[in-house]
Amino acid sequence: MTVADLAQAVEAFRRDGATVIRGLFSPAEIDDLREGIESCLAAPSERALIASGPDDPGRFFEDFRNWRRIAAFERIVTGSALAETAGVLMGSETARFHHDHLLVKEPGTATRTPWHQDQPYYNIDGAQTVSFWIPVDPVERASTLEFVAGSHLGPWLMPRTFRDSQAKWFPPGALADLPDIDADRTTFPILGWALEPGDAVCFHMLTLHAAAGAGPSRRRRVFSARFIGDDVRHAPRPWKTSPEFPGLAAELPSGAPMDHPLFPVLWRRAVTSEVGERPAA
Numbered sequence: 201m202t203v204a205d206l207a208q209a210v211e212a213f214r215r216d217g218a219t220v221i222r223g224l225f226s227p228a229e230i231d232d233l234r235e236g237i238e239s240c241l242a243a244p245s246e247r248a249l250i251a252s253g254p255d256d257p258g259r260f261f262e263d264f265r266n267w268r269r270i271a272a273f274e275r276i277v278t279g280s281a282l283a284e285t286a287g288v289l290m291g292s293e294t295a296r297f298h299h300d301h302l303l304v305k306e307p308g309t310a311t312r313t314p315w316h317q318d319q320p321y322y323n324i325d326g327a328q329t330v331s332f333w334i335p336v337d338p339v340e341r342a343s344t345l346e347f348v349a350g351s352h353l354g355p356w357l358m359p360r361t362f363r364d365s366q367a368k369w370f371p372p373g374a375l376a377d378l379p380d381i382d383a384d385r386t387t388f389p390i391l392g393w394a395l396e397p398g399d400a401v402c403f404h405m406l407t408l409h410a411a412a413g414a415g416p417s418r419r420r421r422v423f424s425a426r427f428i429g430d431d432v433r434h435a436p437r438p439w440k441t442s443p444e445f446p447g448l449a450a451e452l453p454s455g456a457p458m459d460h461p462l463f464p465v466l467w468r469r470a471v472t473s474e475v476g477e478r479p480a481a
Contacts, residue, residue, distance in 0.1 A: 201281070206288060209402065213289045213330070217352030217407035220393045221285070224400040225334065229280055234336045236272025237421050240302055245269065247443055251311060251362065258309025258414055263302045264443035273300055273423065282332060282425055283466035289402055290328040292429025295467040296458055298324070299443055301424040305343075305414035312412055313362070315381050317351070318426075319405040320359040320369065321442040324458065328429025329405035335422045339395040343420055345403075345411045346392040348381065352404035369439045381408070427466075432458055 201224060212219035225233075244263050252260035267273040276282065277297060287295035305311070318331065333345050358367050358375040381388050393401065403409060405426070414420045434456045436449040445462060452460050 201285075206285070210289055210291075213402055213404070214291070216347070216349040216389075216391060218347040218349065218391055218401065218403040218409070219289075220395070221400050221402060222396075223398045224281055224285065225276070225398045227398065229276060230336050230397045232272045233276050233334070233423055234421070236270045236276075237302060237304065237336060237423060239272070240266055240270050241304065252309055253311070256310050258306040258311075259304075260309050260311045260413075261302070261304040261306075265299050266302065267297075267300045267425075276334075276423065277425055278466055283427065285402070286330050286332070286427035287429070287467045287469060289330050290427070290429040292328045292431075293469045294430055294465045295427045296429070296432070296463050296465050298322075298329075298426045298428045298458070298463055301426065301443075303420075303422045303424060305420040307414055307418055308416050309414040309420075313345075313410055314360075314365075315348075315378055315408055315410040316359060316362075317357055317406050317408055320356055320375070322405065323435055323437055323441045323445060323448070324405075324428060324432050325435040326428065326432030328431045329427070330429075331403050331405060331424055331426045333401040333403070333422055333424050335395050335399070335420065336397050337419050337421050338397065339420060340415060340418070341392060341394040343412050343414055343418075344392045344395060345401055345409055346390050347403060348408040349389040349391050351408040352406040354406065356406065357408070369437070378408075381410070428458060428463070434458055 201221060209219045209221050240263055245266055247265060248263040251262050267277050283295045356375050357378045359369050360367050434452045434454060436454050
């Protein structure tokens with residue numbers, strides 16, 4: 201990726217809350233990530249879940265916080281261009297890792313990922329955030345992640361359960377309800393891209409997004425890596441977050457910077473660095 205490509209991605213990310221970076225990862229990195237995904241599918245963590253119902257002809261598998269357990273996940277998080285790209289996109293002096301999320305839709309999966317913002321489900325407040333959606337299989341435009349451009353600028357919208365649309369978190373009336381985007385898609389600036397292995401979609405944690413199911417003959421395996429920047433603070437919730445960090449509230453006060461071993465700083469801007477330039481060790 202050239203400096204010009206990264207600068208263009210930064211502009212789109214800050215304007216729209218989502219952008220695509222082509223070829224961010226090498227074929228070898230994607231092969232390694234595929235192996236890590238299969239390892240996780242074979243031996244899921246206690247946080248794994250099936251997000252599709254028993255009547256779905258496919259299967260939607262999710263798992264969280266495996267990067268310390270699956271060596272390939274740790275290599276992509278710490279050894280690739282992810283952390284530097286995150287810091288530059290966020291306009292932050294540091295890029296701190298928050299968590300990883302594996303999403304696998306097997307062929308024929310009908311379950312949609314409904315429109316939502318991620319940050320209301322998390323234990324953080326702050327504006328400097330970015331998630332990377334990294335497919336290891338080709339993704340058709342019809343099955344890709346979609347975004348409402350500019351929605352990262354707010355407001356926060358009421359998070360609801362994906363299966364039955366229940367508001368179980370913020371008090372009633374505390375947040376506005378999500379508009380019915382699919383009722384008239386032409387009234388919303390919807391973004392989405394067909395993707396090849398090596399590409400990455402980058403989006404703000406407040407950007408409204410959704411995804412369809414998987415096609416009848418194609419898997420959709422995606423590794424997602426989530427980073428936070430300088431202004432993010434701990435926001436313990438009185439409800440179950442996604443993912444959970446058991447015991448963290450006792451160690452990290454509300455409003456504190458995310459300075460904890462669970463969330464390591466993986467990139468720090470050098471004083472003399474230009475956009476896209478890797479800082480000195």
